[in-house]
Amino acid sequence: MNLLIIGSIALDSVENPFGKVEEVLGGSAVYASIAASCFSKNISIVGVIGNDFPNEYLELLKTKNIDIKGVKIANGKTFRWKGKYENLNEAITLQTSLNVFANFSPKIPEKQKLSKYILLGNIDPDLQISVIDQLKKPKIIAADTMNFWIKSKNKSLKKLLKMIDILFINEDEIRMLTDSASIFDAAEKTFKIGPKIIVIKRGEYGSITIAKNFLFFVPVFPLKNAIDTTGAGDSFAGGFMGFLTSEKKLDEQTLKKAALYGTITASFDIESFSLDSLKKMDKEKIETRVNLLKKYTQF
Numbered sequence: 001m002n003l004l005i006i007g008s009i010a011l012d013s014v015e016n017p018f019g020k021v022e023e024v025l026g027g028s029a030v031y032a033s034i035a036a037s038c039f040s041k042n043i044s045i046v047g048v049i050g051n052d053f054p055n056e057y058l059e060l061l062k063t064k065n066i067d068i069k070g071v072k073i074a075n076g077k078t079f080r081w082k083g084k085y086e087n088l089n090e091a092i093t094l095q096t097s098l099n100v101f102a103n104f105s106p107k108i109p110e111k112q113k114l115s116k117y118i119l120l121g122n123i124d125p126d127l128q129i130s131v132i133d134q135l136k137k138p139k140i141i142a143a144d145t146m147n148f149w150i151k152s153k154n155k156s157l158k159k160l161l162k163m164i165d166i167l168f169i170n171e172d173e174i175r176m177l178t179d180s181a182s183i184f185d186a187a188e189k190t191f192k193i194g195p196k197i198i199v200i201k202r203g204e205y206g207s208i209t210i211a212k213n214f215l216f217f218v219p220v221f222p223l224k225n226a227i228d229t230t231g232a233g234d235s236f237a238g239g240f241m242g243f244l245t246s247e248k249k250l251d252e253q254t255l256k257k258a259a260l261y262g263t264i265t266a267s268f269d270i271e272s273f274s275l276d277s278l279k280k281m282d283k284e285k286i287e288t289r290v291n292l293l294k295k296y297t298q299f
Helices: 028-036 055-063 099-103 125-134 147-152 154-161 171-178 183-193 232-247 252-269 283-297
Strands: 003-006 010-016 019-026 043-050 066-074 080-087 090-097 117-120 140-144 166-170 197-201 207-211 214-218
Touching: 003 028, 003 125, 003 232, 019 028, 028 043, 028 055, 028 232, 028 252, 043 099, 055 066, 117 125, 117 232, 125 154, 140 232, 147 154, 147 171, 154 183, 166 171, 166 232, 171 183, 171 197, 183 197, 183 207, 197 232, 197 252, 207 252, 214 252, 232 252, 252 283
Parallel strands: 003 043, 003 117, 010 080, 043 066, 117 140, 140 166, 166 197
Antiparallel strands: 010 019, 080 090, 197 207, 207 214
């Protein structure tokens, strides 16, 4: 089945204790689609780039069998983000230049409107809703969000939550969304708004996947050389949804495995700046880490 991913396509500049890069490939749609590409060969992305976007980056997406027909090339400059990490747990935004992304209005190609699995990257909830309105009988809709939208578009976000199946959100964000100190109480309150499954991203502490009848903890994969956490959350969501797409079901065991595979794809992302490590990921490397993490966590 087809996995449709909507989100940002960006040129990132990042500085941290391990080095510095300028205008490298980034964006939620890019990280998520590359992460998902090891599980599904039927991935499409929708986004916008400027006419200054390097062609080599488009070619990279094509080599991963990612359909880019939904990527619009607009007159102007590509979305740019510049950030700094004093430690790898928190990004400090130095500059955000929306450029052509400021007028982004997702238009889903006719063929992709039939997609069964949807991942709505972290963009304005009104845009996420506009995407859902264009779809024809999707099976699973997942969405990511952030504190900015919780504060500035709370009403729209809560409308979105009634329309989706899976919510990706971090600990601080779900507390903010529900005004609850406990993430488990926050999850209960969020279920009442709409989503059936909540995936709480916990950074260096892994993730918790919660449904109404189960919860599942996954720790991070222990890396000796973590270089850059930019895109880790998007890589997690891409791996998670890519695995679900390949399995074509949504039972407890499949969701647990999806969380595990999402953790592993995120581990490849943080081994390098940009997508240098993620793009070299393959099924054999993924399974090696999956087996190791199982060994580390089983009694």
